[in-house]
Amino acid sequence: MAEQWSQSDYHHPAAGWGAAKSVAKVMAKHGLVKDGTRALIKMNHVGDEKFDCPGCAWPDNPGKLAMDFCENGVKHLCQELDPGRATREFFAHHTVSSLESMTDLELENQGRLTEPMVYEASTDHYVPIRWQDAYAMIAEELQGLDSPNEAAFYTSGRLSNEASFLYQLFAREYGTNNLPDCSNMCHEGSGRALRAAIGTGKGTCDLEDWESADAIFVMGVNAAANAPRMLTALTDAHRGGAKIVHVNPLVEVAATRAIVPHEVLDMALNMSTPTSDLNLQVRPGGDMALLRGIAKCVFEAAEEDPSVIDSAFVEEFTDGYEAYKAVVDGTSWEEIVTQAGLTEAEIRAAGDIYLAADSAIIAWCLGVTQHEHGVDSIREIVNVLLLRGNIGRKGAGPSPVRGHSNVQGNRTCGIDHNPAESFYQTLEKMYGLTLSRQPGLDTVRTVKGMMDGSVKVFVGLGGNFVLAAPDTPYTMEGLRKCSLTVQVSTKLNRSHLVHGVKALILPCLGRTEKDRTGGITQGVTVEDAMSMVHISHGFMPPASPDLRSEVNIIARIAATTLPKSNTRWIWYAEDYDRIRDAMEQALPGFTDFNRRCREKHGFRIAQPAREREFITPTGKANFNTPPLPDVVPTGDTLILQTMRSHDQWNTTVYSDNDRYRGIKNLRTLVLMNAEDMADRGIIQGELVNLEATSRDGSTRNLNGYTALTYSTPRGSAAGYMPEMNVLLGHDDYSTQSDQPLMKQVRVTITAA
Ligand SMILES: Nc1nc2c(c(=O)[nH]1)N[C@H]1C(S)=C(S)[C@@H](COP(=O)(O)OP(=O)(O)OC[C@H]3O[C@@H](n4cnc5c(=O)[nH]c(N)nc54)[C@H](O)[C@@H]3O)O[C@H]1N2
Numbered sequence: 001m002a003e004q005w006s007q008s009d010y011h012h013p014a015a016g017w018g019a020a021k022s023v024a025k026v027m028a029k030h031g032l033v034k035d036g037t038r039a040l041i042k043m044n045h046v047g048d049e050k051f052d053c054p055g056c057a058w059p060d061n062p063g064k065l066a067m068d069f070c071e072n073g074v075k076h077l078c079q080e081l082d083p084g085r086a087t088r089e090f091f092a093h094h095t096v097s098s099l100e101s102m103t104d105l106e107l108e109n110q111g112r113l114t115e116p117m118v119y120e121a122s123t124d125h126y127v128p129i130r131w132q133d134a135y136a137m138i139a140e141e142l143q144g145l146d147s148p149n150e151a152a153f154y155t156s157g158r159l160s161n162e163a164s165f166l167y168q169l170f171a172r173e174y175g176t177n178n179l180p181d182c183s184n185m186c187h188e189g190s191g192r193a194l195r196a197a198i199g200t201g202k203g204t205c206d207l208e209d210w211e212s213a214d215a216i217f218v219m220g221v222n223a224a225a226n227a228p229r230m231l232t233a234l235t236d237a238h239r240g241g242a243k244i245v246h247v248n249p250l251v252e253v254a255a256t257r258a259i260v261p262h263e264v265l266d267m268a269l270n271m272s273t274p275t276s277d278l279n280l281q282v283r284p285g286g287d288m289a290l291l292r293g294i295a296k297c298v299f300e301a302a303e304e305d306p307s308v309i310d311s312a313f314v315e316e317f318t319d320g321y322e323a324y325k326a327v328v329d330g331t332s333w334e335e336i337v338t339q340a341g342l343t344e345a346e347i348r349a350a351g352d353i354y355l356a357a358d359s360a361i362i363a364w365c366l367g368v369t370q371h372e373h374g375v376d377s378i379r380e381i382v383n384v385l386l387l388r389g390n391i392g393r394k395g396a397g398p399s400p401v402r403g404h405s406n407v408q409g410n411r412t413c414g415i416d417h418n419p420a421e422s423f424y425q426t427l428e429k430m431y432g433l434t435l436s437r438q439p440g441l442d443t444v445r446t447v448k449g450m451m452d453g454s455v456k457v458f459v460g461l462g463g464n465f466v467l468a469a470p471d472t473p474y475t476m477e478g479l480r481k482c483s484l485t486v487q488v489s490t491k492l493n494r495s496h497l498v499h500g501v502k503a504l505i506l507p508c509l510g511r512t513e514k515d516r517t518g519g520i521t522q523g524v525t526v527e528d529a530m531s532m533v534h535i536s537h538g539f540m541p542p543a544s545p546d547l548r549s550e551v552n553i554i555a556r557i558a559a560t561t562l563p564k565s566n567t568r569w570i571w572y573a574e575d576y577d578r579i580r581d582a583m584e585q586a587l588p589g590f591t592d593f594n595r596r597c598r599e600k601h602g603f604r605i606a607q608p609a610r611e612r613e614f615i616t617p618t619g620k621a622n623f624n625t626p627p628l629p630d631v632v633p634t635g636d637t638l639i640l641q642t643m644r645s646h647d648q649w650n651t652t653v654y655s656d657n658d659r660y661r662g663i664k665n666l667r668t669l670v671l672m673n674a675e676d677m678a679d680r681g682i683i684q685g686e687l688v689n690l691e692a693t694s695r696d697g698s699t700r701n702l703n704g705y706t707a708l709t710y711s712t713p714r715g716s717a718a719g720y721m722p723e724m725n726v727l728l729g730h731d732d733y734s735t736q737s738d739q740p741l742m743k744q745v746r747v748t749i750t751a752a
């Protein structure tokens, strides 16, 4: 019988002994005390055997490399080092239909995939296939399509820079820009907003900026779970006198106190450091109103003391200041307060902190991006920063907190369904090609294409597309309509079971494993959330002798599919230095790539906006002036956000616990405001039904979830992804970013 669930208040600091105990438990559970410890010592370290944590994209801290890892990075690592193996015998024992009854964790816990498998419809089993036969099957299917645009090539943000470059080159040379990626669900809005505002789609800060900022605003991030190494930056900043403001409908544990693992004395004495000066429990989607309130504080203060606005900076480097001032003046406090869901006093407190800081950073993650007006909210972040010249100088700037370890690098290296014209031209020149300019499909449109029959082949380079994408049943149906689905993966997941008429599973090396492609030791590079690039070398023996590197798999699919290609695919795969040489030519900022990626801490890709060079059509940083959107739910609708627990990695759920939120043994839950529950006659722990209404008016249901009281603003509710993706409709994506509205699901909740 399932263990009884429980909910209690969590009173401890983030990280510290709770996390240390969890690390020890995780390694022991996986039988990985020896290998895991060895791996941890090398993780995020320097030197030849350094490898990059396959977890999140938070940068390494050069001053703290001895223990620069976190509880959740360890969990991630253990999943990859898993001693279990999903062998051909395992697949022989289970039909694919019977595997469907396993939970996602059970699938994952079968261990690492060991050899290529092909789906055999007559027996409903995956059976072994030789690598070259698998490549031939893909080539035949791709060559047989009426148009290259009938294929889509998905990426999850784990892929190395080298593999990303080859993958996009292959897709484009084959003839399509259909390169959907996890970024389409994650930080697409950040890239678009920053490109429009400051000319380049990335943040401008590095860790030293975090160390020297006077104020840090953390918006829509659950740092202790999803970027735990940020806790070090927050505690250091706080000790250094910086003010920290957390903006989040929930008070996450990183917005209280933390103990940082490398601070051995703190650990020993159980001493924690505060990590917050102000917590603002904003209404979902209310961030833009709060930011506009802060801007209003700045303009008001400027009436007394004009120097609070950095007029020299505004004059020389920005465009649209007057129009922005007019829009802010024209937005009333009443509107700001209503839309932010905060009191004027709370907003003014944030304004005071911003005004008192000589330098300020604003960081954000999915709580800001996964909304209809995510792009406008991020542009409002930039508006506020521009007013006080908080960009392109020490301790200041916009700082998106990226997700997957190399999601930023994927984009830099060409995984982009709609890249700049200059990028096409460079590739055409380098490879003697004529490339299609037809914009490719993103994640949402790829699924639509599968449904209407215009996408027939799906290749997934990592990830778990079927669970990550919105509207799960719809995405499932789409994948099942494909003539071929190919998943390049390390472990078994739901996307292998929901497959096309023909289907392949191609097992690849993980980042911890020695890559001896071409008979030499190969390393790959990644780029972290702060644009630092360095080489990473695996060192563990591969989980099976039959695994191939992602680079190798892509190169061979390409060489087999495009036999007349002049691109030297196999030659590239035999020595990744050759790919890096090509990337040096193709990508801005990659000068002397092979040497610089091997420097002790790697190198930073030039970010012009960091130097106050704004590559926008105006040549300046642009203010943006939209009205505030109305984000107040009406009637009995609640805005439901779908988020991660502390014990999961995106679609991989490690357990039903969520330690920092005090929840045990329960994922089928919905966190609600006590008064919203009372209004609906729902009591603590009662089973409820959720009904979501999509933009097109269709409804989706999730029944029998447990309602729990939680401190979240009235009108809002929260639950876990990926389960709640069944509530999102396929048309529920932002018109600004095309990102699914994963933090803005309109639901009604009633007692079951
Ligand atoms: N351990 C672990 N680490 C991870 C991941 C993982 O699954 N597990 N995933 C990785 C990936 S791909 C990504 S993209 C990141 C995701 O990192 P996060 O963005 O932290 O991910 P979520 O769990 O979705 O949490 C969103 C946060 O935003 C808040 N929020 C919701 N709506 C709003 C809003 O309207 N305004 C504001 N201000 N806040 C809001 C939520 O309460 C929550 O704290 O983490 C990365 N790191």
Ligand SMILES: Nc1nc2c(c(=O)[nH]1)N[C@H]1C(S)=C(S)[C@@H](COP(=O)(O)OP(=O)(O)OC[C@H]3O[C@@H](n4cnc5c(=O)[nH]c(N)nc54)[C@H](O)[C@@H]3O)O[C@H]1N2
Binding pocket: 155, 156, 157, 158, 182, 183, 185, 186, 187, 366, 403, 404, 461, 462, 463, 464, 465, 467, 468, 469, 488, 489, 490, 491, 492, 493, 508, 509, 510, 511, 550, 642, 643, 644, 649, 650, 651, 652, 720, 721, 722, 724, 725, 742
């Ligand atoms: N409702 C809701 N849905 C969401 C979100 C949300 O907040 N709410 N967040 C969205 C976000 S931000 C993201 S990034 C997506 C995540 O979407 P994805 O990136 O597609 O999903 P993951 O769960 O990270 O993928 C895990 C799988 O990757 C494979 N894998 C792991 N390591 C490797 C490797 O080294 N190589 C290869 N080839 N495969 C590997 C394993 O087979 C594993 O099962 O989900 C999105 N979906």
Ligand SMILES: [Mo]
Binding pocket: 182, 185, 186, 187, 403, 404
């Ligand atoms: Mo993400």
